[in-house]
Amino acid sequence: MISAPPRSRLGPRLRSLLDLCPAEGPVADIGSGHGRLAYELARRLPAGEAFATExxxxxxxxxxxxxxxxxxxxILEGWGLRPLAGGDFRGAVIAGMGGRTVAAILEMDRDVAEDLAWICLQPMQRVEWLAAWIGRQSGWSVRRTVTMERGHVYHSFRLDRR
Ligand SMILES: C[S@@+](CC[C@H](N)C(=O)[O-])C[C@H]1O[C@@H](n2cnc3c(N)ncnc32)[C@H](O)[C@@H]1O
Structure with missing residues (x-):
């Protein structure tokens, strides 16, 4: 998974997620993996506004x-949103994990999540479970998009603080 150079073009999955994200930082890509999305987020922002965590x-x-x-x-190290605590972040992206892990990350550091203006999510499994979980949260407006890559359907969610 962590093998391609970050400067390589994004595939449709990550491209659709990038397109959904506001071009607004500071932003952190949580569980960035290969770092390609974080690299593209950085290209759209002033220097110093893009972060990647592992x-x-x-x-x-x-x-x-x-x-x-x-x-x-x-690059920051730590579990979920913890590396963002005490920082002045506007947005976060969580992609490539299961829906339950995504929800656990947002629940575990709810105070950090609530300080964000936007969060973009792209779960790999348990998509409808996550959609229902998102529906139970208050204070966010939600937009959802769908894309395909190599025969797989990927759902992305953008949450904006109301
Ligand atoms: C499948 S990769 C996804 C990489 C990239 N975000 C993407 O969508 O292509 C999942 C990454 O999330 C990281 N990860 C898993 N759980 C995490 C957590 N609780 N906090 C931060 N990173 C996590 C893993 O180490 C791994 O690099």
Missing amino acids: VRPGPVRELRRLLGEAGPVT
């Missing part, structure tokens, strides 16, 4: 290798 030292090292020490993305 949960453990190994993936953090790989992300740093792919994006470069002095690249346009600041």
Whole structure:
């Protein structure tokens, strides 16, 4: 998974997610993996406004290798939204995880999530479970898009603080 260079073009899945995100930072790509989305987010923002997180030292090292020490993305280590605590973030993206993990991340650090102006989500499994969970949250307006890549359907959600 973490093998292609971040400068490679985004496929339809990540392109549709990027298109859904406001061009507004500071923003963090949570569980950035290969870092391609974070790199494209950085290209649309002033310097210093794009962040990428990974949960453990190994993936953090790989992300740093792919994006470069002095690249346009600041890399943070930690679980879910925790690396954002105390920061001044406008947005966050969570993609490539199951719907239950996405919800757990948003629930575990609810105070951090509630300080964000927008959150974009692209779950890999349990999509309808996550959609129902989102429907039970208050304070967000929700937009949903669908795209296909290699025969798979991907759903993205954009939550904007009301
Ligand atoms: C399948 S990859 C997705 C990479 C990229 N976001 C994408 O959509 O292509 C999932 C990544 O999320 C990271 N991850 C999983 N749970 C996490 C958590 N609780 N907090 C931060 N990162 C997490 C994993 O280490 C992995 O790199």
